[in-house]
Amino acid sequence: MPQLNIENAQFRLHEKRLLNLPHFFVKARDYWVVVGSNGSGKTAFSLALQGALPLEAGEYHSDFERIGLFSFERQQQILEQTFKDRNNDTVSPDDFGKTARQTILNSSDKETLCDSYAALLHITSLLDRPFMLLSTGESRKVLLAQALVSEPQLLILDEPFEGLDQQSVSDWQQLLQQLNEKMALVLIVNRFSDIPSAADHVALLDHNQLILQGGRTEVEQQSLFQQVQYAEQNVDVPLPESAVSPIKLPPNQSPFELKNVTVQYGENVILNRLDWTVAPEQNWWIKGPNGAGKSTLLSLICGDHPQSYANHVVLFGKQRGSGETIWEIKQNLGYVSSQLHMDYRVNCSALAVVASGFFDSIGVYQQLPSSVRLKALEWLTCLGLSNMADKPFRSLSWGQQRLLLIARAMVKHPPILILDEPLHGLDGANRTIVKQFIEQLISKSQTQLLFVSHQAEDAPKGLTHLFEFIPTEQGYRYQQSSFKEQGENFHE
Secondary structure, eight states, X not given: OOEEEEEXXXXXXXXXXXXXXXXXXXXXXXXXXXXXOTTSSHHHHHHHHTTOXXXXXXXXXXXXXXXXXXXXXXXXXXXXHHHHHHSSTTSOTTOOOOBHHHHHHTTOOOHHHHHHHHHHTTOGGGTTSBGGGSOHHHHHHHHHHHHHHTOOSEXXXXXXXXXXXXXXXXXXXXXXXHHTTTSEEEEEESSGGGOOTTOOEEEEEETTEEEEEEEHHHHHTSHHHHHHHHHTTOOOOOOOOOSSOOOOOOTTOOSEEEEEEEEEETTEEEEEXXXXXXXXXXXEEEEOOTTSSHHHHHHHHTTOOGGGGGSEEEETTEETTSSOOHHHHHTXXXXXXXXXXHHOOOOOBHHHHHHGGGTTSSSOOSOOOHHHHHHHHHHHHHTTOGGXXXXXXXXXXXXXXXXXHHHHHHTTOOSEEEEESTTTTOOHHHHHHHHHHHHHHHHHSSOEEEEEOSOGGGOOTTOOEEEEEEEETTEEEEEEEEHHHHTOOTTO
């Protein structure tokens, strides 16, 4: 029976930093969940389990011949390679790289296994589509299929539930329970609510050290476990003020107006005759299953989608394509999405990422005014990242990168704040801080919010309207409603 055993181990990260694992033991059909905050060493931990970090001291032994990995970083690597391959004059602009099937197979010939897992994950219809054109949730399912097709004996899943709608989360938890009958599982998560009920072992990571581990019942009774769990729910941080005068939209002007909008690629209809108007002082929660068209909708109102020109898409009082510039649109927006995170390939400093929000740019290409620099530092302090101001963006953990992009979106207190699953990859404490920032921004300024999330617990207070994608036999219908009209308040 294969097993992995780590004793009194120190793994080299870089420079003087070490990952300390006093003890960790995994045998066949164990189901571990490792909980850690942003920057605690979760990614390093997964690398250590794979034997991919230099062992400085102690013991590491593994009998697992095939170890599978599922992570955000893996998704980013695939997309970066795709962009690199396409940045070539010999490649057609219509070539979007590998299909979902090719990504799953990863040069193997396990076609039958690919089809089997695709059916299990309900992604058969996606197999011939380019991987880079899939939604966040769809691409996550493809990457899980890729990991499973490798037939691992030990499967490591880093933040497996992020980016998934609630039905998919439930399906995945059931699937993982089934998989656990034939393989060992190690899930790495950043919030306690993501611990599946079927998990039988739990561990805590903090500051690159495994501080608690063992059987689930035993660990959950430990005072340290309870203290950490409680601490993430009790955070109170004031929102930094803007370093510049906030932009104000004309009163009584709807920022967005879409009428009879249709977006399609060939036979594939993404949005079908959609009507939607965002009026002043409205804050919308946008929800729907993975692949419903939420990201396409946001791309239209951000001015990025090429098909906006062929539709009735009025942004800030101007029909798209009537002479307005993309910069006139962007200056009114603060924006965060998983796609932006994937696309943010400029490796500037953490401080420069935050400061770039004042200039609506990717990175900073000018001398920063002292007021802007000080404000960016204030944001870093609020997020607990002041000691990383000069560190390259790409050297930080996924969650820390996400925090910087959220700060970038908020720094100028924009008239419109668009957050597409902003809390992906954040631990409990940082989720609480970000939610508080959002709530302060929409209650104490003139910022309007468009918020996309599958999780009701992530929705901030102050939302006034709901835009929901409802599945039908023909695709989706678009249901719009006011919480006040319904007499609803999902925070109660």
